[in-house]
Amino acid sequence: MTGWSRRKFAPVQMSFGALCALSLLVGASTRATAMTGVGGANGSGIHGSDRDGRADTQPRALYAEFLRRYGGSSGFGNEKHFDGGTTLAVHSSSVIPAFARKYGLPCSACHTSWPQLNNFGQVFRDNGYRLMNERDSPIDHAPGYWPIAARITPHFRVDRTTNQPVDAVPGDPTSGFAERAITQTGFDLSGLDLLMIGTLSNNISFGLIPSSDNQGSFHLEAAYVRFNDLLSSNWANLKVGKFELDNIVSEKRELLLSGNGGFYQSYHFVPAGVLVASPDPTLPASPVPDGTSFGLGDNQLGAEFSGHSVNSYTRFSVGLFSSTDGEVGLQQGSGFDAAVALSQAFEAGSLGLERIGVFGYRGNRPTTFATLNGQPVPGTWDGNKSFYRAGVAGDLYLGNLELLPLYMRASDDVALATAGGGQPFPPQPVPVGARSPVWNAAFLEAHYFVSHQFVAMGRHEVIRVATQTLPEFPSDLGNVDATAVGFRWNPFMLSRTGLALHGEYAWTSTTGLPPLSGLGSGAPPNDLTTRVKSSSIFLALDFAF
């Protein structure tokens, strides 16, 4: 996701620089109150980041400024509204016309509907972006060939989120909170993805994806080298760098794009962690998020060993990643996560290819650190606590109908769950009675391919929290219901460029928490039982060349 995965779900305690900045900005005396107004997370607004570096003396504004400048957590794991107003969840995804140019194949050869891969594209990817026709090495192609493509998505959108807290008196942060629906309507732009993926030699591949938000601020979404066919076997490949997890259902290649539909809630959800008192004594305490910084859809930094059968019907991968959720700099010290994925496909006659698989991710995040003069010391984070995500997924075909089911169970250690309470510095003790939260997530996504140029799609996704972090939380706090429907029409299908007319309507309902989309103010409602509804209408010209 353009400009999204870079910062998304990076909790406050994960960014050392941000912590230091926060402490400098806010100061010890104001720090506590700076975090109490969870609604302050909306300080950046929804029309784009304030990048002039101004600091406000008001605690909520300071927190907002901190979030704007350092990409900290918004409170519930979604920072898209801090990302230059990029409420669009357009991906840093790999739809790569450069490959089509290199090999002369139309987009539809590798993609069901770009950017989603079909099995031919999956095999191509598993082979290190090689067709295995002994014409894969750069030396086999004209010197003028340059493996680069770009993707951007101008669009018109209407995004609306209910029950968003705002100052009762505009401009007066002491006036208390009121709730209102917030609607954005107009033309907008996605970020830009520059996709450079190819071969360095016959058996060594690479990927480099600089990606910007919609204001042109770039980061490295992916950068890796892959050694293919070690020991002359397609069962042994090693990839090192920053790249997408080997998810059976790829978020980077999903077809839906809108603010509410353009990501999998399951991949990024974290439940409520603790309650923090509101500065408005007339209002109840607000929940703040579980502090685990992890997104199954986020690119991670590490190494992956993978293998596949010739036609990729059997696939596996095991990975070892730094416990940074893909953030560079290793500012928090040492820690490693592990990932595993295994899937098997089989042919079902005219129904098509059916794939089922399992996946698991076990990670660690630090909870303590050393300080110098009261300030955290880089690289000294310690006290790792674990979390896991595990589930089953599939890619099933009924002729022209494709179904993508997923079920996942997840849990975070109680120390992590309560560490995101807006007060990571210094660490807070685990509240009495707190438990490790557990939740279940599932979705079913359907694509109906009317032709190779037109696809109708829909998804329904649910998240149910099985064990709340605090016993006093309502049992349905944080539950999510999300639905999206849409279409993509490619008026032409060339082996050089791609253009899709994209229409989508998505809506999300969350209980007591803001939507993961970050639309609206991105803040929780005033009551833990309020269902916040967020919807997106999205019409776009999605093109790549």
Place this chain on the structure above:
Amino acid sequence: MHLQTRPLRVTIVASALLLTIGGARTALAQMAQGAGDPHAGESAYNRNCIGCHGPQGDGRGENAQWIEPKPRDFTEALFKCRSTPTGTLPTDNDVEQAITRGFVTTNMPSWRPLTEETRRNLVAYIKTFSPKWTTRPAGTPIVIPAETPVNVESIIRGRQLFQKMECWKCHGPAGHGDGPAASALTDSKDQPIRPYNFSTGTRFKCGSTNADLYRIFMTGLDGTPMPSFVDQLKPNDAWDLVHFLRTLQPAQSPEAILWAPYHRAHAAELPPIGADAATPPPT
């Protein structure tokens, strides 16, 4: 802007349900039709093949102008890789194998990632491009006898045949595809065509096994200058030639492993291949 979303949601969900039901019905209909459905093949063709082979199957897709060698013209119903005698139509299995295998060192990849059903459907659709498929039966596959033992003697005999049959005139003395006639070769559409260069790859265009190579000698590659040698080569001779050609490839084949030390020890005794060959080879 306040959205009246409930009616819109109902409409959209209902539409999605209809699409889902429609998709399932289509799938069930496809199941009932069985293998080799040209209608389903057309869909797969438009998705995967049309860019090179063109909407009419005439090899004039939008990308053909950039491709060498040119994509196959299905309207001619001429196929290089067959199990059937020269001048006959290939079997469905031959065409499916070509789709599955791809053509090494060309733009035609292996379509093995497609399901077997899809590949069969593609074959059915490709056959609609030429009326020959409705007026003539496919040829009868040739019989490939058991392979003779691989030994140095067989390789030497194959080397002699490579000279005698003038294979070198196109493929070059070392099998590099640079024989004296190579530059003038054209295919059935008068397009320049290069002889196979044995040193560049580990696979042949029509397969990777010795039997595949044997088959090429006996069936020829229709539409190319490579003729059928079924009337010139006895089966044992063909196997000898196969064994020699394997030594020209970079792969560590059994033939190459046998031949390398012999060649190092006896290189001076072996007559040259090509126009300069003057003396009969040692026996």
